[in-house]
Amino acid sequence: MVTLSGVRARRWGLPFSLVRLCLSExxxxxxxxxxxxxxxxxxxxxxxxxxxxxxxxxxxxxxxxxxxxxxxxxxxxxxxxxxxxxxxxxxxxxxxxxxxxxxxxxxxxxxxxxxxxxxxxxxxxxxxxxxxxxxxxxxxxxxxxxxxxxxxxxxxxxxxxxxxxxxxxxxxxxxxWGDGTPGDPLLAAGVLAVAMSLWMGLVGTPTKDFSDTAGDAAAGRRSAADLFGASAVRRGVGLTAIALGGAYLYAASALAPMLVPAAAVTLAGAIVLAVLAVSPLSRGSRKAARLPYRVFMATQYGTHLVVALTL
Structure with a gap:
């Protein structure tokens, strides 16, 4: 005998599981x-x-x-x-x-x-x-x-x-946009937004491609590695990450002192990412090639959590 709850489970179980998979995707x-x-x-x-x-x-x-x-x-x-x-x-x-x-x-x-x-x-x-x-x-x-x-x-x-x-x-x-003086929260918001958005676009985007070159080529995507060579891109990403982390720390110290701890986290993550990008540790398997991207993502999390703690 099929109960009403059983009918509901059959009727709604599949869509609910698909919704969960959508959120996972x-x-x-x-x-x-x-x-x-x-x-x-x-x-x-x-x-x-x-x-x-x-x-x-x-x-x-x-x-x-x-x-x-x-x-x-x-x-x-x-x-x-x-x-x-x-x-x-x-x-x-x-x-x-x-x-x-x-x-x-x-x-x-x-x-x-x-x-x-x-x-x-x-x-x-x-x-x-x-x-x-x-x-x-x-x-x-x-x-x-x-x-x-x-x-x-x-x-x-x-x-x-x-x-x-x-x-x-x-x-x-x-x-x-506030009074524009150092320490103004809206000015700090601008510094954080610019620094971390550039971190996403200039560091995260090419770093993600390290582990996805085969699939990108199959789908007709041109990665930076295809255009400039994998070694050059890895060195460029490392230098960009460190330069961006340093610029963020400098801007924070000059314009938004409340962001200095978060900026220090970004710079530390940038140094680790740069070392991994040119290291043999991030070459070979797809799992190894993904290490710099994991550091990129962990740095984002660390930066924003420190912002939350600071505020």
Whole structure:
């Protein structure tokens, strides 16, 4: 005898499991770091107001849209790279994932409308960039410069969204950036946003390619290593990471002293990443080649957690 609860389990078990797989495909580790970026912008702006919760929900829905759509369009390279993500291993149908992505995107835009014009502009621009990055015929991910620009702008928009949500619906961020003196929280927000967005675009984007060259080639993507050579790119990424970490620490000490501990974490992570990038430890297997990217991601987490502790 089949009970009513059993019927419900059969009816709803599959969709619920697919929703869970969609969230897994959208990369929880990425969703969390975007939430930390957003929260940092909010905290350095007008503080953690009630509107921040709605704004954070909207932004996370937008992140799910962007990264789930990316998973749908990355199926060739993910399969070649032996990725264990749900779509690549055949556990999540692409059609369901695509539909869920646009559902999340719709929720993001609806919640964004309730946040005011400035926040809505930021979240709509973020989602548009994500679409242009992944979806044909644009697929800016196929070109190193296009990928770096999209990732950097996506970071800047996330901090902007956090600031705008903390400011409620007044839309004051476009005209009010504090007094501009060292220690001003809004100036600190600008320093953090620029430094960590460049960290994403100029360090994270090429570093991620270290482990994905085979899949990128199969999908027709031109990585920086293809254009300039793997060794040159590894050295360039290492130098860029250290230069960016040093510049962030200098800007923090001059303009935003509250960010000095976080900037020190970034510089320390940059040095480790640079050493690994040119070291034999990050060559050979895909797991080894992914080490610099893991350091990149850990540095982001460490930086933002120190920002939270400092505030």
């Amino acid at each position: 959208a990369r929880p580790v990425v969703q969390i770091i975007f939430l930390l970026r957003f929260a940092s912008g909010s905290a350095l702006g007008s503080g953690m107001t009630a509107s921040v919760l709605l704004g954070a929900f909207a932004w996370e829905c937008a992140v799910v849209f962007v990264y789930l759509l990316n998973g749908v369009t990355d199926v060739v390279e993910d399969a070649v790279n032996a990725s264990r993500r749900p779509i690549a291993r055949g556990a999540l149908p692409r059609g369901f994932a695509r539909g869920f992505a646009f559902l999340a995107g719709g929720l993001a835009l609806l919640a964004g409308l309730a946040m005011g014009a400035e926040f809505f502009a930021a979240i709509a621009a973020f989602m548009l960039l994500g679409y242009l990055y992944s979806a044909p015929p644009y697929q800016l991910k196929r070109h190193p410069a296009g990928a770096a620009v999209v990732v950097t702008l996506g970071g800047l928009l996330t901090y902007w969204g956090g600031l705008a949500s903390g400011d409620g619906t007044t839309g004051g961020l476009l005209t009010n």
